[in-house]
Amino acid sequence: MSKSERPNQLFRNLNAKVASVPMVLTAVVIFVGGSAWTVLYSFTNSKLLPRLNFVGLDQYYRLWSTPRWLVSIENLLVYGVLSLVFSLVIGFILAALLDQKIRFEDTFRTIFLYPFALSFIVTGLVWQWLLNPEFGIQGVVRGLGWESFSFDPLYNSDIVIYGILIAALWQGTGLIMCLMLAGLRGIDEDIWKAARVDGIPTLKTYLFIIIPMMRPVFITALVIIAAGIVKVYDLVVAQTSGGPGIASEVPAKYVYDYMFFAQNLGQGFAASTMMLLSVVVVIVPWAYLEFGGKKRG
């Protein structure tokens, strides 16, 4: 067959290509272009304004010898692992509880989900208020007579990250629960019947049968949680501003502070490049496996 008979490949599916222009532009210009631009300028000593004055890896040497950056990384790891685990576990347990054909399911679901409608700024403010040792939970419990009660995560460097975690879980688990509930509802009733006939205890059915079947749901949930973790910023700003001291700093805040407060774009770009790098290392292989090259049956 001579290939010359084929219509021009460029114009095949032309409408689909035209419709994809915004996506392609966003992907190429904003995400790739913006990232490349950021990486390029991370090798410069740009201060307030971006300038192509290259200084090699200086910004990176400085970054990795800055205590605040190291604290930020550590916080992100602690926060990330815990929020991943707790979000999935709590989200799943809540969904499993709601899936027991209970009464008032709608009410409970709405209660668990509503914080998701609120912004991180709002969440941060409310929990800052609730965790305030003077008139928040600690103050109230002490007022009830338990004088030695101590619960002041936002003012204790060692546990401040857990104070943020509490607020983050409050805000985010509802959505995860929703996903999990949808996943549970998608499981064939016959599976449950089979497990019941086989006499497998409920817990074991969940652990060994249902959860493995819900792999796609867990992956979606994982993506949503993970995307939130890397970006955590507003919540910290609203709740603690990184304090006490630098105990609750996170990388995204380091980037923002050094780019804009410290007017040291180069340093901020270097930090964001490191974030970008870790995102790419973790996400790209997964994304490609999940979305790339998969042919439809």
Next chain:
Amino acid sequence: MADLAVPLPADTGSIGLEASGPRGPKPRHVFSRRNIFLYGTLIVVALYYLLPLYVMVVTSLKGMPEIRLGNIFSPPLEITFEPWVKAWSSACTGLNCDGLSRGFWNSVRITVPSVILSIAIASVNGYALANWRFKGADTFFVILIVGAFIPYQVMIYPIVIILREIGLYGSLSGLVIVHSIFGMPILTLLFRNYFTSMPEELFRAARVDGAGFWGIYFRIMLPMSLPIFVVAIILQVTGIWNDFLFGVVYTRPDTYPMTVQLNNIVNSVQGVKEYNVNMAATILTGLVPLVVYFVSGKLFVRGIAAGAVKG
């Protein structure tokens, strides 16, 4: 499920086999251990979720003297709506003392076009990716998904430059474009998954019937996509309404959205922090997304099931 314990039926006479054995519906107990555990857990967890809202509402209805004295959980002795009025119409930032009211309309003007534009783009993208795959589409999609993870801070500066170059910096349209860009990855993923989960034969049948790219989109796919559109609208309304970073970086004070005004009011401490006004302002700011949730919660769950779970 929760019917009261059914008494064993009285002996109705022997039919040969054991006459007093179980018969009829199995008795169930409202206060079975399982139910106590189930509802107990749910109620405790629900309290944890409701506590902040309760504190917000209660605090916003108290006067400042009462806040200073009392504990945050006690209901207001004397209900006052003054904090609400103040938060809405007279709280100050600098010299502007018109509260959140101005920000509310700005938020509406930002949210409505952003939601429409971002969903329009993402739904067509998702449709093209699900049904009209062309060479390289997957690569762009992967980039887009990875883009969902990029911290916004990385992008702020390049976008300032891009907006400046196309002359949209500081304008409402600029902000609408920014919201559409950052809403694109997650929305495209949702729509793509949803359209992929629809029977492909439907799409094939429509092609045999002669419908083209747009014909299939508008006449076949759109009418079937209500659940996923609801999800997208909820996600975008809440996301854009709640946005702070873009609102503050890409607009000017007279077009500041409500969240920025909220932050200004909360952080413009004049002497003592007016917690009641702050709480009222906080609730007012969260009201729109909350209402959207309460109204369409059921559809949201269904849509999530359709768009996020499969694929």
Next chain:
Amino acid sequence: MRYQIMSAALAVTTALPFAGPAAATDLEVTHWWTSGGEAAAVAEFAKAFDATGNHWVDGAIAGSGGTARPIMISRITGGDPMGATQFNHGRQAEELVQAGLMRDLTELATRDKWAEIVQPKSLLDGCTIDGKIYCVPVNIHSWQWLWLSNAAFEKAGVPVPKNWNEYVAAAPALEKAGIIPLAVGGQPWQSSGAFDVLLTAVGGTDAFLKVYRDKDAEFAAGPELAKVFKAADDARKMAKNTNVQDWNQATNLVISGKAGGQIMGDWAQGEFQVAGQTAGKDYTCLPGLGLNEVIATGGDAFYFPLLQDAEKSKAQEALAETLLDPKTQVAFNLKKGSLPVRGDIDLKAANDCMKKGLDILAKGSVMPWTDQLLSQDTQKQKEDLFSEFFAKPDMTVEEAQKRFADIVASAD
């Protein structure tokens, strides 16, 4: 950009025929003065500017300079400049000026003889880059103040201290009475600023200059600074129970007698004033912590982005004149609690504390402040260090000093 210039030019030509003498021009002014005293002060500017027939569009951004500056800078570099904007004069706007984004005010300054009226002279130096003037200083803010609550000391049964050392000695008594000895808000700049004040007070002006102007890292690691760090350690212990973030909340602790005192700049005075307190009776102020009475000539200044619109440019000039007008200066600074930038005006209405400041100014005991000497980058690193130091009791003084010396070594 080009379109904007064109449309701006178009706007000028079409607007000209209608531009009568009374035409009010809206000028957007961004600043981060949002606390009670600050807002009252800035209202004076707005009032005076509106009186010139123009209109002040207020663009307050709450938070602090740290929150507001990035937004201002993005707008200027993003091609959507405001009419005028506040910065701390010094090095914050340096690069914007170098990039040609800010308006050169030299002509106006020469005409209005700023060089003669602005006192002390160093203020104008802070606005001068390559011999050209780019900003209008509006006030002098000095950090070196200790604000003490008379009520708190009365309650603790100790006399109000006369200097830092007496204050440290009185701390246990305060603590016993359930009073926080020293209020330091959680925002990083507060602990960092408090350290700088201790450095001038305990170490002396020369030590301050050696570290920050000469960037002498060896000196910064030496025994003289160790003394200062010892004082900072005292301050840290005294402040450990402060559970507030904002500086004015910390000030409020002093006003309400919950805290003994606060190391804070003279802007804290505005808060005392709004609360209706009188200097000397309700509170005591000790410039230079009672050890080294100097005034640092930091402060606020207004910068004017380069605009294409002729009307707005004219309004900018009107605003610049208004800012330096003697009457406005008095009204503004009284409310703000800062010192005026003109030596030729009489502040009869000034309270005790302001008078103390004016006296020191008159004696010529002035020094530059970190805003003029250090880049924002270095200042931020310093803030990170000291906020960590104040929040983390287990961080040793030696470690802090070593890290401080490292920052000084790499400072620019």
Next chain:
Amino acid sequence: MTRLENPSVSIQDLSLNFGAISVLETLNIDVAEGEFIVLLGPSGCGKSTLLNCIAGLLDVSDGRIFIKGKNVTWEEPKDRGIGMVFQSYALYPQMTVEKNLSFGLRVAGIPKDEIAKRIARAAEILQIEPLLQRKPSALSGGQRQRVAIGRALVRDVDVFLFDEPLSNLDAKLRAELRVEIKLLHSKLQNTMIYVTHDQIEAMTLADRIAVMKGGVIQQLDAPQKIYNRPVNRFVAGFLGSPAMNFLDGRLEKNDGNWHFAVEDVRIPLATYAFEKEPVPGAAVFGIRPEHVAFNSGSGWPFTATANVVVVEPMGSDTLVWLKLGNQNFTVRVTSERTPNNADTVSIGFDPMRASLFDAATGNRL
């Protein structure tokens, strides 16, 4: 292969690969005007893929497709003059039956009265007039599939494509609709290409069957021919239920006569029609269960004894599972002649009805 004179559909050297995976390999089929062709094969054999290529829903890698003499290889589906019926019906859920039927016509901009005429005709043929105003969700499976057929019908096309149209229906409905499709074909006399994995559908409906495996057409022939003279072991095994009996053994020539030796039995092949002159060696002997009888005396060219393992009564007839030596063997007999379990029976058949395959290639000998 032989080319038809004026084929309705002609597929020439068609290939399709996804990356390195070849799905269809150089296929050639000509379908005559009005012919009913069934593409039959196990799942994954490429039969649906081939149909989608004909419909234009998949782009081919190489080769050409002609419909009505016109090269449609790069045409859009709508321009190929085809109608298609899908396994899942693929009715547009938000449209009524009438709208479903008319959608394609409305897209093509056909006048309203013409649309109404065509719908009326299709509805009459398929007896779905009372359903026209209903939504698909209010229809039973059989009704839905009728509507789906109707959608192809109203397009007034030359070629109908069916993609496993009956697979989603229960057994009873399937049988009913099978008959209806056959009637429809005899009424309309259109060319129909029908994909299925169900051999009964294939046998009952087809003028010719194309048995496919691994993207290659194994045999294209009339149903009886394929049933009786399968070209290879795969085709022989795929068609027929229960499957053909296969005995592994050797082809031998003794005393000038060919025999098939399996264990200690020797089957004479005097009546068997070889494709070409055979050579001795390993071979497979295939015989359908219904071509074997329980021996009640002589008269069969071949007889043997075997042990009964299981007896399956099926109503009209009975399946008997035997052991012939060590090899499994099935026989289908009428119900009256049912042996008991564990009986020893003697069986007989005529090798004329058998099929011999090369042990290595599987090709018919």
